[in-house]
Amino acid sequence: MLALLFDIFWTFFIIGLFNFGGGGAMISLIQDSIVTTHQWIDAATFTDILAISQTTPGPIGINCATYVGYEVMHAAGYSGAIGVAGSAVATLAVVLPSFIVFFLLMKIFNRFHNDPRFTTMMSALKPATAGLIGAAALILSFNIIPVEGSFLPKVEIISYNFPDWKSGALFAGAFAATYFFKANPIYVILAGGILGLIIY
Amino acid sequence: MQIMGVFAKIGTFTIGGGYAMIPVIEREMKDRGWIDEEEIEDVVVLAQSAPGLLAVNMAIFAGYKIRGLKGSLAATFGAVLPSFAIILLIAIAFTSFKDNVFIQKFFQGLRPVAIALILVPAVNMARKGCRKWWQWLLMLLTLVLVAFLKVSAIWVIVCVLIVSVAVASAAEGRKKKC
Numbered sequence: 001m002l003a004l005l006f007d008i009f010w011t012f013f014i015i016g017l018f019n020f021g022g023g024g025a026m027i028s029l030i031q032d033s034i035v036t037t038h039q040w041i042d043a044a045t046f047t048d049i050l051a052i053s054q055t056t057p058g059p060i061g062i063n064c065a066t067y068v069g070y071e072v073m074h075a076a077g078y079s080g081a082i083g084v085a086g087s088a089v090a091t092l093a094v095v096l097p098s099f100i101v102f103f104l105l106m107k108i109f110n111r112f113h114n115d116p117r118f119t120t121m122m123s124a125l126k127p128a129t130a131g132l133i134g135a136a137a138l139i140l141s142f143n144i145i146p147v148e149g150s151f152l153p154k155v156e157i158i159s160y161n162f163p164d165w166k167s168g169a170l171f172a173g174a175f176a177a178t179y180f181f182k183a184n185p186i187y188v189i190l191a192g193g194i195l196g197l198i199i200y
Numbered sequence: 201m202q203i204m205g206v207f208a209k210i211g212t213f214t215i216g217g218g219y220a221m222i223p224v225i226e227r228e229m230k231d232r233g234w235i236d237e238e239e240i241e242d243v244v245v246l247a248q249s250a251p252g253l254l255a256v257n258m259a260i261f262a263g264y265k266i267r268g269l270k271g272s273l274a275a276t277f278g279a280v281l282p283s284f285a286i287i288l289l290i291a292i293a294f295t296s297f298k299d300n301v302f303i304q305k306f307f308q309g310l311r312p313v314a315i316a317l318i319l320v321p322a323v324n325m326a327r328k329g330c331r332k333w334w335q336w337l338l339m340l341l342t343l344v345l346v347a348f349l350k351v352s353a354i355w356v357i358v359c360v361l362i363v364s365v366a367v368a369s370a371a372e373g374r375k376k377k378c
Binding site (some may be wrong): 011015016017018019020021022023024026028030032033036038047048050051052053054056057058059061062063065070071074079083084087088090095096097098099100101102103105106116117118119120121122123124125126127128129130131132133134135136137138139140141144146151154160161162163167168170171172174175179180185188189191192193194195196197199200 | 251271311319325326
């Protein structure tokens with residue numbers, strides 16, 4: 001149990017340290033480390049956590065880390081206080097790097113900011129982060145299985161998240177509403193849930 | 201204590217995280233006369249370029265400007281604690297509600313929407329962040345590496361950090377020689 005808690009701490013510490021680009025980037029890193037690499041929870045559970053994190057108050061990244069910390073312990077057969085410990089450890093670990101980096105670099109942060117190396121770094125991190133988040137959305141929608149000896153992988157839709165055409169329509173509608181019409185994400189999510197109650 | 205309270209309020213009443221919090225934090229700080237306009241702009245810019253979550257970084261930076269390390273700790277705890285408590289309650293409750301037929305239908309509708317909503321910031325970031333050809337290439341490369349070739353996202357970030365700093369340093373070196 002302590003070993004698992006330590007693993008959670010370390011994993012979330014690394015996520016916090018290499019998280020450039022806010023909540024969306026953090027979600028892609030959590031998805032990558034926890035679901036893909038460690039396989040502590042599956043893509044289906046993660047999607048539910050994601051949906052809840054987007055609708056509850058507070059930073060999405062913190063919500064997601066807290067919930068995943070609990071769920072990892074729960075999936076490993078622990079519950080109650082130990083699940084809470086998983087939450088606390090994940091949340092603390094994901095915040096800690098920001099603290100350390102800030103207090104280490106505080107004195108030089110202002111100078112840093114105009115350094116050409118720093119600006120180049122940021123201009124490279126932005127597209128990479130966009131790619132990471134895009135990858136997270138892809139991985140939550142499709143099982144992409146590499147095929148031996150073939151350049152093209154096998155791609156199948158994850159039926160838990162996209163069981164039919166209606167879910168595809170919900171996806172397209174939600175994207176259009178938030179991207180083109182700048183609708184408030186909270187209302188879009190709630191509308192999705194209510195539509196789910198009606199059509200399923 | 202007061203700092204913690206203010207950030208707890210901000211943390212509780214902003215749904216959607218980071219970017220939704222900036223204007224709220226700005227207003228609260230200014231109204232209380234804790235930091236002035238110019239300082240807030242510094243805080244926002246730095247919080248965006250430091251690793252971690254925007255909201256947490258804002259709390260760390262703003263808290264520090266108000267009252268040093270203690271202010272920093274208080275602000276961060278304030279910003280994190282409400283969402284921690286709320287999520288924990290939901291997490292514990294959800295395990296027993298999960299199999300309820302209405303909850304299942306609700307979530308069936310929610311899931312594709314949740315995925316669409318993480319795609320939106322990705323597209324926005326790509327539009328703002330990809331100005332030059334190498335940036336588009338880097339974005340596509342990251343996408344393919346992580347989604348199709350199962351390369352760890354952390355490694356991609358580490359490589360991007362190292363290569364970009366190396367390239368920029370080399371360019372600086374050349375400039376100095378000329």
